[in-house]
Each structure stands twice: as C-alpha cells, then as structure tokens.
C-alpha cells in the first residue's frame with residue numbers, strides 16, 4: 558500500500574516525505590510517536606494565548622539558498638534578527654562577545670587599546686574561537702580571554718554539558734566565538750526569520766499532499782521489525798525505502814547500551830508584564846541553575862499588552878525515561894564508537910536510510926538537516942526514476 562516509510566515528522570522526515578510524494582509520486586507513510594508534527598520545532602498558542610516554542614526557542618537562519626527557497630514554498634517569513642545578551646553582574650552584554658561587549662567590560666581607554674590589538678591580530682569582522690584567543694601571548698589579550706572564559710563561557714558550558722570545558726569536544730567549544738565586530742546579531746546568515754504563521758503551520762503545508770499519510774501517536778517500533786537483513790511492516794515483508802529519523806540505539810532496543818545525551822527541563826512562566834526582558838534571549842553565564850531565558854514575543858512579533866511568556870532551560874543528563882527528550886548528543890570518541898556499532902547493524906538493510914539529529918547522533922541546525930534531507934531525496938528520486946533500489 559505504501560512505497561516509502563518515514564519515521565519521525567521533524568524537519569528531516571517532513572522534507573523527505575514531501576519530496577518523495579511530489580517528485581517521485583511515491584505513496585508515503587509518516588510515522589510520528591508524538592501527538593503533533595514539526596518535531597522539536599513545534600510551536601503553539603499556550604493557555605494564555607501567547608505563541609510559544611514547546612521545545613525551546615527556534616530561530617531559522619541559513620546561507621543555503623536552496624533550503625530557503627524550498628521552505629519559502631510553504632511559509633512566508635517574519636524578518637527577525639536574533640540578539641542574545643549575557644546577564645553578568647547586573648549588566649547585559651551582547652554574546653557572542655563583540656566590540657560592544659568589550660566597551661561594557663572595560664573602561665573606554667582600555668577597551669579602545671584592546672580593540673586595536675584584536676583587529677591587528679585577527680582582522681575586523683572575524684569570529685575566533687575562545688580557545689584561540691587564549692593562546693595569544695599579549696597580556697591584555699590573554700586577560701580578555703580570561704575575562705570571557707570566566708564570565709561567559711565557563712559556568713554556562715558547565716551547566717549545559719555537566720562537564721569541565723576541557724572534556725568538551727573542540728567543535729562544541731568553537732560554537733562560542735568572539736566576534737570582532739559591532740554587529741550584535743547572534744547569526745550573520747543571509748536569511749533569518751521565523752515562519753510568519755509558525756513552524757507547525759509550515760510543516761502542515763509541507764505535509765499537505767495527497768500521496769502523504771500521517772500517523773501520529775505511533776511509535777515506529779510497534780509496527781516495524783528488522784530481522785536478518787529484512788524489514789517487516791505490520792508483520793509483512795516491506796521492500797520500500799525507509800527513512801528513519803529516530804534514535805538509532807532505540808531501533809535496536811539499546812542492545813549495546815544507551816547513547817548518552819543531554820536533555821532540558823523547560824519551565825514556562827507567564828508574568829503579568831508586557832515585556833520581561835529587552836532581548837529575545839538572556840544567557841545566565843555567572844549565576845542561576847538555568848542556562849537562559851527566552852521571551853517568545855520578541856521572536857514571534859506577537860503584540861499583547863500586560864502578559865508575556867518566558868521559558869527557562871535547565872540542562873541535565875538524559876536517562877531514557879519516557880517523559881524525557883534527548884536533545885544534545887555528547888560528542889566524544891567513545892560515544893561515536895558506540896554510535897558506529899549501531900550504525901553497522903543497519904548496513905545489512907540497504908533500503909534503510911538514517912537521517913537527522915537522533916539517527917545520526919549529531920547536532921544539526923534546522924537548515925542543515927533540511928539541506929541533507931533534500932540531498933537524500935535527490936538520491937532517492939533518481940533511484941526511483943532509474944528503477945533501482947526501491
């Protein structure tokens with residue numbers, strides 16, 4: 558009855574589903590274990606009528622023209638340039654730390670001197686990882702590196718990962734740059750914004766195709782069985798393509814042990830204020846148990862007097878209980894080796910494709926996973942057109 562099965566209705570699953578349905582005329586079944594579409598980008602009106610992002614703030618940003626054009630088929634955009642500030646002993650400092658932050662951290666003379674040194678060493682407009690700044694021998698640059706390290710990086714990172722910074726993969730560390738610029742925006746991508754009607758509406762439009770059937774509240778593991786290189790769907794052998802965007806360890810009942818993740822407790826509050834804070838996100842880098850507070854009205858542009866919704870994020874280890882969501886893979890060689898053991902099990906099933914942050918055990922921004930989904934769809938569509946591997 559179906560040509561293709563898609564597991565998970567986040568960005569990975571929804572894009573591939575639409576592409577196979579539309580370009581290859583495949584009958585596609587999308588299985589989603591939650592009671593809603595859109596994966597972690599899911600948004601909705603809360604009980605007080607404020608539009609919120611259920612799984613934390615999602616800001617779309619991309620330099621990939623194809624991805625932007627593709628998603629623009631399904632949504633108009635609200636232009637939104639995200640700014641983040643760090644609450645440091647009473648002052649709100651732009652992050653990534655930039656030249657405006659420098660003038661908040663130091664008095665004017667010292668800030669001007671250090672600014673010149675930064676520009677001479679790295680050039681205006683560059684972003685350098687915090688660890689690189691630390692390697693400089695100039696005492697004032699070293700001092701600045703220490704300032705940023707202690708006041709912006711250290712405590713936040715410890716909270717986020719539950720680890721000492723040295724234990725964190727450099728690729729994660731590099732995500733906390735120093736920006737030699739007066740540009741306070743968190744992202745510099747060509748395209749930035751929030752879907753005008755929200756992410757859920759974008760996904761609804763993407764899934765609105767006669768060849769797509771969606772089953773919510775359906776854990777794929779209840780209907781899909783992998784056995785001796787064969788796939789069984791609802792008890793019968795299934796020869797079609799399967800794109801799996803769920804956790805790879807769960808696909809194999811965690812037989813080698815669970816892949817470690819960080820999860821987040823989101824605590825929503827609705828103060829009786831028109832505005833709670835001056836920017837979309839405030840990071841708490843020197844105190845508090847939560848990492849950051851986001852106020853959704855900044856992101857969505859919703860206008861409402863005397864009420865606003867904020868969310869505080871409390872990171873902790875993921876234990877695998879049903880109410881928890883695995884959010885951030887913990888990148889290290891040991892965990893990658895465990896992932897590879899699971900991945901090698903899938904090699905005996907060539908019709909099975911792993912795609913997405915859970916299936917690949919990799920943090921991806923939405924645009925990157927959309928790009929990967931379009932590329933996988935290109936391959937599958939061309940297979941379908943050539944009559945191979947379907």
Ligand SMILES: Cc1cc2nc3c(=O)[nH]c(=O)nc-3n(C[C@H](O)[C@H](O)[C@H](O)COP(=O)(O)OP(=O)(O)OC[C@H]3O[C@@H](n4cnc5c(N)ncnc54)[C@H](O)[C@@H]3O)c2cc1C
Pocket residue numbers: 564565566567568569570588589590591595596597598612613614615616617618775776777778802803804821884885912913914915921922923924926
């Ligand atoms: C707190 C937070 C903030 C973020 N902010 C941004 C941001 O600002 N900008 C940005 O670009 N990206 C952001 N991201 C990343 C973004 O959420 C990911 O890029 C996106 O979730 C990846 O899409 P996906 O389809 O791989 O995963 P998901 O969105 O997680 O979708 C996977 C889906 O598969 C379903 N599923 C899993 N297992 C099964 C199963 N066995 N059966 C059926 N269904 C199953 C899940 O329920 C889920 O709906 C953020 C991530 C987090 C955690």
